[in-house]
């Protein structure tokens with residue numbers, strides 16, 4: 668294994684992008700989407716920078732000049748996407764000195780991490796990497812997976828996340844039979860849920876079939892675990908996802 672995969676929590680963390688071209692624009696947008704506080708430093712910003720929908724929100728700070736070492740102060744990570752070799756070398760050296768995570772867009776060898784292609788379906792994130800061998804192929808696989816993993820996965824995970832939280836909470840707080848549920852018993856329930864037909868029924872917008880499956884698997888538990896207490900429905904996946 669050439670790389671160790673992790674999911675970084677960059678929410679509210681300062682992230683620097685060096686270079687305001689097409690690549691800098693894409694990297695800045697992904698960082699902002701993940702909640703990073705993004706600054707881009709570049710003597711000029713290309714049209715593609717302004718065209719990217721996330722970059723036009725204005726929540727990405729732009730500094731119009733060349734990179735300088737102090738730009739890294741307070742940064743959690745830096746992505747360098749310039750067309751300028753000596754800047755890449757300087758950013759790499761500065762990041763190493765300051766102990767800041769660093770990605771050089773055209774030099775995986777001097778990067779601490781590389782970026783995968785991403786498919787996002789709510790809490791489901793599928794990432795594809797070729798370990799740098801062929802970004803174009805990573806993108807192609809991503810496009811294929813995007814067809815397979817539709818909107819229903821997002822709703823399914825919302826539902827699973829909610830039931831899991833409620834069930835674990837219920838086991839912790841309630842007296843009686845359920846309070847003795849072991850981690851093994853939880854796991855057996857969650858396995859049944861993910862192996863059930865719920866996902867397909869969500870894709871067909873068949874709420875009542877989903878309800879029947881949940882009732883069967885969670886037999887013996889109060890309905891509050893899988894129903895929306897306000898409406899009495901399975902919490903809403905009424906938006907068409909087929």
Ligand SMILES: C[C@@]1(CC(=O)O)c2cc3[nH]c(cc4nc(cc5[nH]c(cc(n2)[C@H]1CCC(=O)O)[C@@](C)(CC(=O)O)[C@@H]5CCC(=O)O)C(CC(=O)O)=C4CCC(=O)O)c(CCC(=O)O)c3CC(=O)O
Pocket residue numbers: 693694697770771772773774775780781782783784785795796797798799800801802803804805806809
């Ligand atoms: C190592 C890595 C470093 C990093 O950026 O972290 C890297 C490096 C390089 N990419 C280059 C080129 C291209 N990159 C793309 C696209 C993406 N590149 C991404 C990641 C990565 N690119 C990392 C490894 C990913 C992996 O594991 O495979 C994606 C997945 C994620 C993202 O950028 O957010 C994103 C898809 C976004 C999407 O999902 O749409 C395309 C396709 C296109 O633009 O259509 C091309 C042209 C075709 C091609 O070259 O394959 C070059 C220039 C080579 C040259 O000089 O010609 C280098 C430098 C080098 O290889 O040395």
Ligand SMILES: NC(=O)C1=CN([C@@H]2O[C@H](COP(=O)(O)OP(=O)(O)OC[C@H]3O[C@@H](n4cnc5c(N)ncnc54)[C@H](O)[C@@H]3O)[C@@H](O)[C@H]2O)C=CC1
Pocket residue numbers: 685686687688689690691708709710711712713732733734748749750751754771772773802
């Ligand atoms: N990792 C990836 O996904 C990919 C990487 N690349 C590589 O990424 C690099 C950037 O590609 P593009 O965005 O297409 O190039 P570009 O030429 O459109 O943009 C480069 C930007 O860097 C800025 N820049 C130059 N010197 C700078 C400095 N000292 N400080 C701050 N900014 C500076 C330029 O003003 C320009 O805005 C290229 O080396 C390219 O080979 C290219 C495609 C994909």
